[in-house]
Amino acid sequence: MPIARIHGPVLLLTAGLALWGQEGVDELFARARRLAFDGKRAEALELCRTALQRSPGYHDIRILMGRIHAWEGRYDEGRTELQQVLRAEPGHLDGRVALVDLELWSDHPRAALALCDEGLALHPAQALLLFRKARAQKALGNYPEALETAKQAQAANPGLYEARQLIENLAELSQRSKVSLTQTYDRFDRTFDPWQLTSLGATHRFDAGSLIARVNRASRFGDTGSQVEVDAYPRWKDGTYFYLNAGFSESGLFPHRRYGGEIYQSFARGIEGSLGFRHLRFSASTVTIYTGSLGKYWGDYLFTLRANATPSSIGSSQSGSASVRRYFGDGENHLTFSLGSGVSPDQPNPNAEILNLRSRKASLAAQGWIHRRLILSGSLAYEKQELGLGVERAQTTLGAGLEWRF
Secondary structure: OHHHHHHHHHHHHHHHHHHHHHHHHHHHHHHHHHHHHOOOHHHHHHHHHHHHHHOOOOHHHHHHHHHHHHHOOOHHHHHHHHHHHHHHOOOOHHHHHHHHHHHHHOOOHHHHHHHHHHHHHHOOOOHHHHHHHHHHHHHOOOHHHHHHHHHHHHHHOOOOHHHHHHHHHHHHHHOOEEEEEEEEEEEEOOOOOOEEEEEEEEEEEEOOEEEEEEEEEEEEOOEEEEEEEEEEEEEEEOOEEEEEEEEEOOOOOOOOEEEEEEEEEEEHHHEEEEEEEEEEEOOOOEEEEEEEEEEEEEOOEEEEEEEEEEOOOOOOEEEEEEEEEEEEOEEEEEEEEEEEEOOOOOOOOOOHHHHOOEEEEEEEEEEEEOOOOEEEEEEEEEEEEEEEOOEEEEEEEEEEEEEEEO
């Protein structure tokens, strides 16, 4: 009987000590994660080693160690830790994803592809593995196969915005060239007769980025004139690219010269920011517009804010816009609604008189595939321009375009 009375407290004490020890390991792991993401990776590794001495089978700790080694470029050490997790538990998804990332970062796409295929046999239609498989196929130059795999990843998880971005990139990689024709029609309720603008463009994607040549033909004020433009989107590194623009015209309907540049940078959590300028030189004046944007991917949506500042000798002006884009299926099928005030730095037919007006604008635009190589687009915009003394002018713009890819 006395033995029984002692046995119960001993069991409780043993269970309590075990629970205390496990909580200590969890706390060490949480601290190590915080340190790792704060950039204190050496300290994080020491905590991981201490925690593993207490609980050698704690896979999440070993995965964190593997990722830290990979972030530091110690791929062999990271590979050893992550392979140990998969030997113990081949179906461990986080461990496999971490090892695939390591092989991609260390420029071993074939190893990454094999790991993805093994994982997909255990986890069919797993979006994270499909996305990484598409990246490995892309690194190997298998663009059509990578595009199909990326579409499968997005279908498995429509909220995986990285898959949509990869689809957009792979669509361009698979079809390096395109020609486009767009037509816009502007109608005013006072002052001006209707305006028309026709643009014919050709695009080719090089390994370093895309180059676009475009001819614009305008009909305004009873006159016609042309402009030649060149756009470039050179890539610097993953997540960083530039927009460059130059335009030339001998017609008074366009700026005689226009130049522009902007740098775009992707950040974590689907955020992208940019900073740049546009310089327009007319016959009797010049205008420089400084611009910046902030975008956020959220599920099937892209939210974008853009701010513009135009300094001048008679006082600076500010303008901006907010837009939301809804994607359908892939990066080429979408609907965009936007609201804005003031001048847009990329207005297709800028005029010195228009640029100086206060205005409010709403627009709706859509585009989508109508053939495996043909994209149709359309837009409608309504703008109110303040002429002074309480007088306003309304401008309605209709647009349509076709794009052929090959």
